[in-house]
Amino acid sequence: MFEEIPVEVGLVHEGERVRKNDMQVELGGPNEPEKCELVRVRPLDSITDGDISIVGPDIGSMEEGKHYPLGILVEVAGARVEPDLEGVIERRIHEYSNYIEGFMHLNQRYDIWIRLSKKSFRKGLNTFRYIGKVMLELFRNELPILEKVQITFITDPEKLGPLYREALAAYDARDARARGLSDKDVDVFYGCALCQSFAPTHICVITPQRYANCGAISWFDGRAAAGIDPKGPIYAIEKGECIDPEKGEYSGVNESAKKRSMGEISRVFLYSAFGYPHTSCGCFEGIAFYIPEADGFGVVLRGFRDVTVNGLPFSTMADSTAGGRQVDGFHGISIEYMRSPQFLHADGGYDRVVWMPAETKERLKDFIPASVFPSIATEKDVTNIPELKAFLESRNHPVVQRWTAAEQAPSQPVVVSAGDIPITANGYRIILKNARITAEKVIIVPVRATDDSGGDLHGAQKK
C-alpha cells in the first residue's frame, strides 16, 4: 500500500519521539502562533478525490532545525458523511500521521506540534505529498464511508491565517453542541484509547459533561465515531450504576477502565482530581494542579509560557500529570471541561480554583460563577504563594473558609498520594502501586524538563 513512500509506515512507529537534536524541521508547535488541522465535509461534486495540494514552502525547501507554520485541511465527502463526523475524522490525522517513521504528531486542533526526523528526511521524506498519500490511503481503508478525500498543506503564513480563523470558529461551534446535555440524561458514555500508544494505561471517558482531555472529542463525536467504526479506538461504555454522583463514579466506567487498562486502573472519578481521578495521557489542553498552601487549584493551559504561581511551568507539571497514571492533585483537563457544571465538582468546582492565567480567566468568564470570578488571582495579581494567599484573603475567596476550618481541626500528618512510586535499591526495582505515604515533613524540589519536546508530552514514555 505504501510502496512509493521512502520510509516505513505502520503501527510500530506510533508513539515514536523526535528529539530537538534529531529533527529536520518542526511544524507548528509552541514557537508558531498560528497552526491548525481541520476536517470539512463537502458536497460530493465539490472536491477531487486523491488531490494533495501544498500552499507555501514544501519540506525539501525548509531550513534544517527551523520551525514553520502549518495548516492541514482535509476535505471529505460521501453520501453518509455528515458534518457531525468532522471532529472524529480530524482526530485520525494524529493517529495516521504518527504511523510514518520519523514523523511525530502531537496535540490537536489549534495546537498541533509536528517534527520530522533528520533520518527520515535523509531517506527521502522531503515533501508533504508523501504525508498526504499515507493519510489518504489510511482514511480510505479505515473509514470506507469517505468516498472522496482531498488534502491541503498550508505553510504560507498569509494563506494560513484565513484557515486558522475558520478552524477556531469550527471548534467553538462543535464544542457548544454538547452543552446543555447532562451526564444523567444518557445511558452510554464513550471511551477513547487513541493515546494508548503514548500512555498504555490511559483511556479517556467522554461524557456530555466531561469532554475528552485533548479537547477534540465530545460525547456527540464519540457517538458518531463508535457508530461508523465500532471496532475502532472510540467505543461505547454502558455507564451502569451510579456509585457516587458527586465524584462521578459509575460501575460501567470502572469495568471498562479495568479492561482497557489491562487491570491497572480499576476506579475512575470523573469529577475529581483526588482519589481515583481520570487518567491523563499527555495531550491534555490544560492542567488543574493542587496548591496545598492555599488548599485550592491552579489551572494552566498548554500555551502559557511563563511559570505559574507555584514556580513551575506547564511543561514540568505535565511530566507529573501525564503517562496514564492517576496522580492526586495533577489533573489533565480540556478547556471544554472547564465550561462544564461538573468541572472538579467533587472538589468544590470554581469555588476551589484560586489561580489561572489572565487570558484563560477572560476566555472562561461566562462559565466561572460571578460570585468567585473577582477572587481568582492571575499572573497580573500575584507571582508567588504568599502573595496568592494574601490576595485570596483580601478578596474573601471561598477557600479562605477552609483555612479557618483546618486551623481549628486537630493537626494531621502530611499524607502524600503519588500513584506508582518506583524505588531502586540493591539492584531491585520496587514499585509501590497507588502508594499513600505518611510523613512528618515533605520536601518537594522542582525538576525542570530537559528537552523542550518532552515535558508537556507523554511523560511515561520519555526516554
Ligand code: SF4
Ligand atoms: S486525549 Fe483522549 S480523547 Fe483525545 S485522542 Fe487521546 S485518548 Fe482520545
